Amino acid sequence: xxxxxxxxxxxxxxxxxxxxxxxxxxxxxxxxxxxxxxxxxxxxxxxxxxxxxxxxxxxxxxxxxxxxxxxxxxxxxxxxxxxxxxxxxxxxxxxxxxxxxxxxxxxxxxxxxxxxxxxxxxxxxxxxxxxxxxxxxxxxxxxxxxxxxxxxxxxxxxxxxxxxxxxxxxxxxxxxxxxxxxxxxxxxxxxxxxxxxxxxxxxxxxxxxxxxxxxxxxxxxxxxxxxxxxxxxxxxxxxxxxxxxxxxxxxxxxxxxxxxxxxxxxxxxxxxxxxxxxxxxxxxxxxxxxxxxxxxxxxxxxxxxxxxxxxxxxxxxxxxxxxxxxxxxxxxxxxxxxxxxxxxxxxxxxxxxxxxxxxxxxxxxxxxxxxxxxxxxxxxxxxxxxxxxxxxxxxxxxxxxxxxxxxxxxxxxxxxxxxxxxxxxxxxxxxxxxxxxxxxxxxxxxxxxxxxxxxxxxxxxxxxxxxxxxxxxxxxxxxxxxxxxxxxxxxxxxxxxxxxxxxxxxxxxxxxxxxxxxxxxxxxxxxxxxxxxxxx
DNA sequence: TGGCCAATACTG
DNA sequence: CAGTAT
DNA sequence: GCCA
Numbered sequence: 073x074x075x076x077x078x079x080x081x082x083x084x085x086x087x088x089x090x091x092x093x094x095x096x097x098x099x100x101x102x103x104x105x106x107x108x109x110x111x112x113x114x115x116x117x118x119x120x121x122x123x124x125x126x127x128x129x130x131x132x133x134x135x136x137x138x139x140x141x142x143x144x145x146x147x148x149x150x151x152x153x154x155x156x157x158x159x160x161x162x163x164x165x166x167x168x169x170x171x172x173x174x175x176x177x178x179x180x181x182x183x184x185x186x187x188x189x190x191x192x193x194x195x196x197x198x199x200x201x202x203x204x205x206x207x208x209x210x211x212x213x214x215x216x217x218x219x220x221x222x223x224x225x226x227x228x229x230x231x232x233x234x235x236x237x238x239x240x241x242x243x244x245x246x247x248x249x250x251x252x253x254x255x256x257x258x259x260x261x262x263x264x265x266x267x268x269x270x271x272x273x274x275x276x277x278x279x280x281x282x283x284x285x286x287x288x289x290x291x292x293x294x295x296x297x298x299x300x301x302x303x304x305x306x307x308x309x310x311x312x313x314x315x316x317x318x319x320x321x322x323x324x325x326x327x328x329x330x331x332x333x334x335x336x337x338x339x340x341x342x343x344x345x346x347x348x349x350x351x352x353x354x355x356x357x358x359x360x361x362x363x364x365x366x367x368x369x370x371x372x373x374x375x376x377x378x379x380x381x382x383x384x385x386x387x388x389x390x391x392x393x394x395x396x397x398x399x400x401x402x403x404x405x406x407x408x409x410x411x412x413x414x415x416x417x418x419x420x421x422x423x424x425x426x427x428x429x430x431x432x433x434x435x436x437x438x439x440x441x442x443x444x445x446x447x448x449x450x451x452x453x454x455x456x457x458x459x460x461x462x463x464x465x466x467x468x469x470x471x472x473x474x475x476x477x478x479x480x481x482x483x484x485x486x487x488x489x490x491x492x493x494x495x496x497x498x499x500x501x502x503x504x505x506x507x508x509x510x511x512x513x514x515x516x517x518x519x520x521x522x523x524x525x526x527x528x529x530x531x532x533x534x535x536x537x538x539x540x541x542x543x544x545x546x547x548x549x550x551x552x553x554x555x556x557x558x559x560x561x562x563x564x565x566x567x568x569x570x571x572x573x574x575x576x577x578x579x580x581x582x583x584x585x586x587x588x589x590x591x592x593x594x595x596x597x598x599x600x601x602x603x604x605x606x607x608x
Numbered sequence: 609t610g611g612c613c614a615a616t617a618c619t620g
Numbered sequence: 621c622a623g624t625a626t
Numbered sequence: 627g628c629c630a
Contacts, residue, residue, distance in 0.1 A: 301627090311612045312627025340628050379619095381624050407620070409624090470626090503618055503625085514617085516625075531626075546614095547626085558613045569614050570626085612628090619623085 172367075173390055285326030286351065291317060293350050294343070303371050305382060316343050318552060321608060370394055376421060378413030378502065378529070380406075412500055416518060419526040423465035429455055431521055432469050432528065435497055440473065440488050450477040451484075452540075456547035462604035468529035469519075470547055474540045485513035485534045492519075499527060510571040511536045512543070539571045541586035546570035548589075553606040560596050568592070 298313035319338040330348045333339055339347070349356045367389065374385040374393060393399055399406070399414055406414060413420070424432075433455045441447035454460070457470035473488070475481045486505055492498040499518045506514035515532040535543040546554060547570070561568035565576050572583040573592065586592045593600045 306627090308612085309627050312629095315612080315628065338628060342627050379624070383623060409619075506617055506626095508616065510616090514626085516618095533626090551626095555613055562613075567614070569616095571615085610630095616626090618625090620621105 169392065285328060287320065287323070287327050290327065290347055290350065291320050293346070293356060294320065297346070297356070299372070300365075300368055303368050303375075303382065312338075313343070314552075318556065318608060374399070377410060377417050378420060379410035380413065384410070409502055412502060412518070416527045420529055422526055423467060424469065424526075424528055426459065426464050426466065428521060428525065428528075429459045429466050429469050432519060432530065433459075433471060435519075435521065436471050436488070436492065436532070439491050439495065439497070440484075443487055443491055444484075450475055450479075452476055454544075456544060457549060458607075460544075460548045460603045461550065461607050463607075468531065471530065471532045472544055472547055473532065473534040474537050474543075475534075476537055478537070481511070481513065481534045481536055483513075485515055485532060488534075489515045489517075489532065497521075498530070508571075510539070512539065512571065535571075538585055538587065541588050541592055542568075542572055543570055545589045545592055548603050548606060550607055552608045553601075556608060557592075557596065557598070560598055564596060566596070568596075 294313055294317045298310065298317055301309040301313060315338040316336075319336050323336045325332065325335070327333065327336075330344070330351055333344055333347055346356045371382070371385045371389060373396065374380055374388055375382065377396070377399065380388070388399070388405060391402075391405060393402060393405070396414070396417060403411055403414070433453070437453050440451055440453060444451060452474040454472055455469055456472050457468065458466045459469065473481075473484060475484065485507075489498060489501075489505060497519050498515075499520055502516040502518070506512075506516075508514075513534045515530075517530060518527050519530040520527050533543065533547065545557075558568045561573065562576075566573050566584075567576050573586065573595070574583050584595065586595065590600055
């Protein structure tokens with residue numbers, strides 16, 4: 073058995089791949105390293121040879137990969153087969169895009185993939201190997217792949233001919249590769265250029281007068297990395313960067329040089345290095361980032377449609393969707409709710425002016441008060457979310473309703489919604505009315521103040537009064553603030569949610585009542601923060 | 609090496 | 621059940 | 627990616 077570990081695989085390609093059969097990758101780290109070795113040993117005992125690639129380029133032999141658990145390798149394997157087998161018939165465009173997509177998925181470079189293809193190597197998930205061994209038929213399965221490889225080798229002459237024919241295709245690949253070596257493709261270069269320009273401006277300014285703190289700029293960079301890894305589905309790095317970013321934002325001293333970074337918690341070697349790159353060169357050389365930036369942006373764009381998340385965005389991307397226009401032309405790819413999201417997408421990406429949120433809230437109040445006798449007295453209605461945090465512009469409007477006369481809130485939601493729909497204020501429902509086991513009710517949908525205003529995303533929630541403190545805290549956010557607060561709660565042995573809090577080890581799960589937000593802060597031993605201070 | 613915030617409702 | 625959203 |  074031959075196992076190769078370590079980062080610089082690109083350099084070792086020539087020596088490594090001669091006569092080998094397969095490369096294994098470990099998509100979700102479900103299989104621990106020790107177990108991997110065992111599997112590889114079994115495999116090699118049967119005459120196979122193993123190469124482990126380190127796609128992370130880091131010191132450890134981690135094989136990180138953007139594939140979610142379980143049987144999801146199916147499509148990856150299909151893609152690999154497609155790339156390996158259908159070069160002849162394939163339309164250049166298809167082949168290129170498939171390769172690129174595969175590279176993104178396996179977190180390897182195009183150059184690397186090209187080598188794999190040239191060497192007729194199979195790329196297989198470790199999970200597959202495990203399954204085969206457990207089922208005692210892995211030799212058969214593997215033979216299947218060997219067979220496949222042989223066929224390709226036999227048809228090699230023909231293949232290279234056809235590759236000759238598709239020279240322009242190859243050329244494009246090469247061109248890309250060349251560029252990659254000098255960091256990134258054309259479009260990216262432009263973008264980075266712009267950024268570099270502005271950065272150096274900042275630096276010049278800094279040189280002229282007193283230096284400007286770099287906190288915000290660094291935060292922006294980390295945020296970019298964070299968004300990138302989030303889209304990539306890299307949970308680990310996502311958490312890492314999220315924490316680092318939060319810590320940085322909570323760090324009150326101005327930062328001028330790299331050494332000050334050491335005082336910020338949750339920033340370790342990796343992130344420190346990137347920040348150093350940024351401070352020194354004005355740019356972080358993460359070529360994978362630049363490499364896939366275009367895809368990242370595209371995925372973000374697609375995800376900006378309500379109802380389309382990371383998974384669907386990726387699927388749509390694989391189906392060559394690149395723009396909102398593409399989506400409009402291919403609505404058969406969407407679910408009904410996503411179609412609604414698409415229909416109003418143009419409006420939804422617009423922020424709502426504070427003033428309008430106030431009007432929308434007023435509108436809801438009017439109707440609710442009209443329906444319920446003495447509504448003004450017994451219903452408490454207010455907008456939460458970024459509105460309550462004092463923002464001038466909000467992404468959506470979040471209305472929390474509570475009943476203060478001690479009676480059940482049951483049915484309030486539906487009555488209000490139905491009436492508002494009748495009045496033409498609510499336009500569409502995004503899913504059914506919600507009823508939770510803990511007694512709260514909710515609505516998600518779309519409203520419009522009047523013909524002169526845009527369509528807006530609106531959520532209504534009705535909570536029993538005894539959960540009010542938790543509810544308003546939760547729905548006021550920010551999301552990040554909630555995370556911090558819950559982390560604090562955990563440290564003290566509590567579990568905190570939108571409907572209550574209880575001692576973790578308390579088997580009775582007794583809820584601790586908090587009618588006001590303040591009580592929760594007190595309970596958690598935290599200084600009270602006004603809503604406008606929760607914008608973490 | 610394992611865990612990283614909680615809990616739930618709804619769709620397809 | 622996976623995906624999305626809150 | 628960070629931390630315990």
